[in-house]
Amino acid sequence: MSIKKKLPLIFCLIVFIILVANNAFHYIRSKNQLLDYNEKEIAMITKEVSVQVENTKQGSEYVEDILARELRIASIAIRKALPPRYQDVTNEQLKELAKELRVSHITLLAKTKDDVVGVRSSDPKEINMGTKGWGYWYDAYLQLFSLKPVTVKKGLSLPYYWSGPMEKASSNPDHIDKWGYYYDGTTNYIIEPYFRDHKVLEYEERFGPGKIIENFTKEPGILEMSVLNPKNFGKKKEEVHLNGNDYTRISAEPKWYGSYEKYPNINVDTKFVRKAIQTNKVQSYKDNLKDKSVMKTFVPVKTKLDQPYVICLVYDYGLIQSELLHELKVHIMLSIVIMIVVLIISFIFSRSITKPIGYIVEQVNEIAQGNFGKKLHLNRKDELGFLTENVNALSNHLQHYVNDLNQSKKLIEYQAYHDPLTGLTNRRYFQEKLQPIINQANEKGETVSVLFIDLDRFKHVNDSFGHNKGDELLKIVANRIQKCLPEDNHIITRQGGDEFIILMNNLDVKASKAVAEEIINTLKKPYSIAGIEVYLSASCGISMYPEHTNNLDTLIIYADMAMYSAKKLGGNRVVIFNEQISNMNQERPRLESRLRKAIESQKIEVHYQPKMNVQTETIYGAEALLRWTDEELGFVSPEVFIPIAEDTGLIQSLWEIVMKKACHQVSEWNTKYHQSLNISVNFSARQFQEPLNMVKHVKEILQESKLDPKNFEIEITESILLTNSKELVQSLQSLQNMGIAISIDDFGTGYSSLSYLKNLPINTLKIDKSFIQNITKNLVNTEIPEAIINMARGLHLDVIAEGVETDYQKEFLRSKDCIQMQGYLFSKPLSKEAFEDFLKN
Ligand code: C2E
Ligand code: MG
Ligand code: MG
DSSP states (O other), X not given: OOHHHHHHHHHHHHHHHHHHHHHXXXXXXXXXXXXXXXXXXXXHHHHHHHHHHHHHHHHHHHXXXXXXXXXXXXXXXXXXXXXXXXXXXXXXXXXXXXHHHXXXXXXXXXXXXXXXXXXXXXXXXXXXXXXXXXXXXXXXXXXHHTTOOOOXXXXXXXXXXXXXXXXXXXXXXXXXXXXXXXXXXXXXXXXXXXXXXXXXXXXXXXXXXHHHHHHHHHSTTEEEEEEEOTTTTXXXXXXXXXXXXXXXXXXXXSEEEEOOOSXXXXXXXXXXXXXXXXXXXXXXXXXXXXXXXXXEEEEEEOOSSSOOEEEEEEEEHHHHHHHHHHHHHHHHHHHHHHHHHHHHHHHHHHHHHHHHHHHHHHHHHHHHTTOTTOOOOOOOSSHHHHHHHXXXXXXXXXXXXXXXHHHHHHHHHHHHHBOTTTOOEEHHHHHHHHHHHHHHXXXXXXXXXXXXXXXXXXXXXXXXXXXXXXXXXXXXXXXXXXXXXXXXXXXXXXXXXXXXEXXXXXXOHHHHHHHHHHHHHHHHSOEEETTEEEOOOEEEEEEEETTTOSOHHHHHHHHHHHHHHHHHTTSSSEEEOOHHHHHHHHHHHHHHHHXXXXXXXXXEEEEEEEEEETTTTEEEEEEEEEEEEETTTEEEOHHHHHHHHHHHTTHHHHHHXXXXXXXXHHHHHHHHXXXXXXXXXXXXXXXXXXXXXXXXXXXXXXXXXXXOGGGEEEEEEHHHHHHOOHHHHHHHHHHHHTTOEEEEEEETSSOOOHHHHHHSOXXXXXXXXXHHHTOOTTOOSOHHHHHHHHHHHHTTOEEEEEOOOSHHHHHHHHHTTOOEEESTTTOOOBOHHHHHHHHHO
16 A cells, blocks of 8 residues: 555544544543433432422421311310210211311210220211221220320320321221310210311422422423332232221322332332332432333432431433433544544645655666666655655765676676686687587588697796796787787687687688697797796697587597697697597507506617718717517507606606616627717606706616716707706706716707807707708708707707708718718617627628
């Protein structure tokens, strides 16, 4: 639900609750007030009624007294008017006399044997009426006849006279009479004059409570009122049976005044009447009587003289209820009006809040949808105004934040796909791009060339110059590689370390190789690092899609394998993948284990290739070369097993084999043939890992084989020199000091700088056979061997050419003053027996 609806609803609910509570409170208070008022009213009324009852009682007693005295006067007058014997009196005479004396009737009572009987009367019902059963009345008659004062407590007693209390006439219960009785002993009868009904009741009629009750019952609310006799109320009528008449004495009447007939409820009322008397407290109850809701109140009144009585008041409770209902209605009406007003006010109020909130929400939604930087315009000075300002600030912040984020994202994306050092794309980028490129090539029927480039012995550069310089070099390398690549249709990535992979689209093997060779050649050019000239070389393997494989991973592996075999061939070259490489890689584990066995079972042989001095036409020495013919694998070229031995550490055992066999053999030949043959042994980089140990070992072997160190020569490649460590130089120096010659094998394929050659303890440069084999009749590729020869001469170093196969090459070299040679032209590497034969010839 929206706030706009919610607010008025909440307000209304609160006001509603307040109003309901107020109304309920007011209702209860009004009710209590009304009841209180009612109670007071009742108390007042009952007080008045009770006073009136008291007054009436006292008044009527007084009137009765007067009547009694009047009746006495009348009695005396009657005695004077009548004869002493009743027998002489007639009833007519009494009628006349009653009229004359203004009394209602006159009766004469005479004493019989056991009764007092009415003998003459103006009222025929009184004649022959016996009085024996009349209780104290009869006692009073007898006391009168005996001329004694009447001691009966009721009525008025005077000399010869007694007047009984006002009572219903037993001779005629329809009437209420006041009697007087006179006897002075001069007559044989009691003179009994009496007043009847009106004369007796006049006072009460005029001044008694009946009148006031009548007046009160005219008041609104008071339905009925009665004065009840608690002694007889609710009981069976207490009847007197006299003179053949049945009646109830006035004092035994259950109700004295009022009606008690409109809303009778005798059983319940009886209980309340009793309770009121017992507790002397006002009692009341509510009920529906005759379809009317009434409240009945019972007020006990105790008097000093007489028995207590109860005033019963029936009040119209409906009046209170209707009064309450009326008030409630007024309140509800008022509440409704208030509610409507509150609703309108709160609606206006909520609108004044929700409208700007709605605006803010709408605008914030827009911001949330990415419209950062959006500004809200709300001219308010309250909380909403502050909120707007804050939203604006937030929106602004968000805009900046998102901008920063986007920049960071771009940077992260760049970093994720680029090598931080060279700025080239990285391995991840390559892996993600390779598949789409292959797919595209596949669709178009194009080729993809993968060039796997690895710098040769780059570890040594890092070790010698430190990683910072190494990093600098790598940057230059990356730069140089990039310059060799075609303008587009390629991807170059640095895979890590000194490895680079290049993908090229739609170039055939030849074109790919040309690019690779250009890269290898540019990388070979000197680098200047901190004023020092450094030389590097690289090996590159090439694999082609789809020529070599359709599989992505295999394509990379093949390029890697090709690169690896380029390395094994001494590096600084390009090798295109072929099946042999793959086979070799697959054979490697087998080769390794067979080689191990061959070493253990001493199946490794040493062959000797003669070194010739073409000027003297003599053999001046030989190179010791390892030979391994395996029972299962057949002849295995050192080009294949030496790299494996280097990788696995077996090279150390092989070295010992060559050293011992060659030194012993040559020493033996020298003694046998009185020669001074010179033997050269190939040393791997591995041998220079612990140079001091190696020197010691060499010494031992030479001593053991009794070979003159002057006849011993060490062949190392340029790459070993590159490490240029102090220990290496020292060890070479100490070997040289012993008279051992140091020869640089495969010279020209590496990157030795001239300064190295000058400073290191070197004796001979051995021109690599690839340069010699380039020497052909067309004289095109002769500059390098020529330059090397000149350089050696300049540095006062010996020079020897290896791989001399033709006379032309021999003559060419001789013409350039290179007279030491080795090659198939003179002899292939020979077994010791063959070499001995060769020597002899
Ligand atoms: P390398 O030290 O440059 O040895 C010369 C290689 O050229 C030998 O190959 C040899 O047979 C070959 N060769 C000599 N004359 C000619 C020629 O006129 N034409 C051609 N095409 N080749 C010629 P090999 O014996 O197969 O040895 C290959 C390489 O294996 C050696 O190159 C050397 O680097 C390594 N190697 C051989 N024996 C040992 C060894 O005992 N220790 C070490 N560390 N390396 C060895
Ligand atoms: Mg060699
Ligand atoms: Mg060589």
